[in-house]
Amino acid sequence: MTPHEIIGRARRDGRGVLTEAESKELVRSLGIRTTRMLSAASRDEAVAAAREIGYPCVLKVASPDITHKSDAGGVKVGLADETQVAEAYDAIMASCRQKHPEAEIDGVTVQDMAAPGLEVIVGTATDREFGPVVMFGIGGVWVEVLQDVSFKLAPLTPDDARAAIGEIRAAKLLDGFRGSDPVDKAALEDILLKVSEFVAATPEVAEMDLNPIFAYPDGAVAVDARVILGA
Ligand code: ADP
Numbered sequence: 001m002t003p004h005e006i007i008g009r010a011r012r013d014g015r016g017v018l019t020e021a022e023s024k025e026l027v028r029s030l031g032i033r034t035t036r037m038l039s040a041a042s043r044d045e046a047v048a049a050a051r052e053i054g055y056p057c058v059l060k061v062a063s064p065d066i067t068h069k070s071d072a073g074g075v076k077v078g079l080a081d082e083t084q085v086a087e088a089y090d091a092i093m094a095s096c097r098q099k100h101p102e103a104e105i106d107g108v109t110v111q112d113m114a115a116p117g118l119e120v121i122v123g124t125a126t127d128r129e130f131g132p133v134v135m136f137g138i139g140g141v142w143v144e145v146l147q148d149v150s151f152k153l154a155p156l157t158p159d160d161a162r163a164a165i166g167e168i169r170a171a172k173l174l175d176g177f178r179g180s181d182p183v184d185k186a187a188l189e190d191i192l193l194k195v196s197e198f199v200a201a202t203p204e205v206a207e208m209d210l211n212p213i214f215a216y217p218d219g220a221v222a223v224d225a226r227v228i229l230g231a
């Protein structure tokens, strides 16, 4: 499906937030790498999907009503075999039903487990005055602590993208830290430019979040995505 079709379907369903699966499909259609994922509506389907995806794998709650999945106990990573997948499915359902009794829950997505990388964020928001802005920052557990992000007006030029990455206080982390290899900044610039071009051309998208992206010495992959539509 094209981004236009994905957005249209959500609108027809009366939803203002795309699911992770929809958001990732949209992101993938922009040429940005994401984790491979399959949908599963039952424990047995999750086990079958895990067999297809391979181990280790990740299970995440699939619900149009639960956007902060870990807060709801809806994310289980590093699942090594069928037993762990089955148990993770039950644990996710139990926790999410308890924390969100009103939520419609479609089951889970089963994803391949991305290798550890440096966690970064690319996000967008719409400024009332300036229109779409694109944000870059360090992700993961440090986001709230460091509040280390840079902003640029969309559409970004390649120079803007390079500057956005270089301007954060923790920019040195990207150049390698205590013996770790530098991450692929060109891959991050490419993601910033693709996201920027998309939001600049798509005013119906109010907000977009790739959080986190795992950055590697060679490439980068979005492991979570969320797209919020405007009024
Ligand atoms: P939330 O809705 O809580 O933001 P995420 O999809 O971001 O849920 O998952 C929470 C965390 O789990 C991520 O920040 C990441 O560290 C880890 N994670 C999620 N999906 C994967 C994956 N496919 N591979 C590896 N780690 C993952």
Ligand code: MG
Binding pocket: 211, 212, 224, 225
């Ligand atoms: Mg996330």
